[in-house]
Amino acid sequence: MILNWIKIFIYHLKQNKLFSFLNVLGLSIGIASVIFAILYWNDEQSYDAWNPNKENVFLVANQMSENTFWASSSAPIGAAIKEKCSEVASYCYLSGNYESDLIRFKNKKVQSSKIVLAQKNFFEFFPFEFIEGNQKSALPDENSISLSEDLALQLFGKETALGKEVLFQNKKLIVRGVYK
Incomplete structure (x- = not known):
């Protein structure tokens, strides 16, 4: 029975070469897209994975315009946020760039x-x-x-x-x- 299915598969491949090529191409692009999406997701999730405090460490970002955000702040912002938000336990300044x-x-x-x-x-x-x-x-x-x-x-x-x-x-x- 399996031998019969293989013969039918080969027959259809020979009869519909363009259609078969497009199916294989679409399947290949789909599989490659899923692989790239998984690799991207893993990379995004790995940035802070080493830090056991990652759930409690946040970066303050400033919205400069509708689509522009800067990951830098002025010095007094840490004390002001700690004063206004009881959830903030501590803050740390560091230079934004290496x-x-x-x-x-x-x-x-x-x-x-x-x-x-x-x-x-x-x-x-x-x-x-x-x-x-x-x-x-x-x-x-x-x-x-x-x-x-x-x-x-x-x-x-x-x-x-x-x-x-x-x-x-x-x-x-x-x-x-x-x-x-």
């Missing part, structure tokens, strides 16, 4: 393209795992810096980075933490 600059340690210069200037409570919102130091002591003042594991390895090699002084934008900063 900066790219040199970080110097003695004679070593390392170009880093993912530098974020942030408040001292940054690691409460984004709980990176620390290799050296901890979240609470990572940014105690404006003369502190926390480095990624890769950047610390480039600057200090196998030595401990904690307590060392680096130069960033002609400002001396003390390394208070190294995170993964």
Whole structure:
């Protein structure tokens, strides 16, 4: 019986070549579209997947025009929102864009393209795992810096980075933490 169905299928393919081609083409486009939609959805869902606090961390966006939104705000907005909305427990400012600059340690210069200037409570919102130091002591003042594991390895090699002084934008900063 199956052999008979295969013969009928081949017969119809030969008789209706254009129709068969269009059916296969439509099916292929449909399957490819579903695959791309799933890949896009997975990518969109993965941005904050690493953060256990993702349900409680929000970005304030400003509507500049009907179709234009900016993910940046003025400094007083955090305190104002916390005052007006009892649901807001805390807020954290950080520079909106990654900066790219040199970080110097003695004679070593390392170009880093993912530098974020942030408040001292940054690691409460984004709980990176620390290799050296901890979240609470990572940014105690404006003369502190926390480095990624890769950047610390480039600057200090196998030595401990904690307590060392680096130069960033002609400002001396003390390394208070190294995170993964």
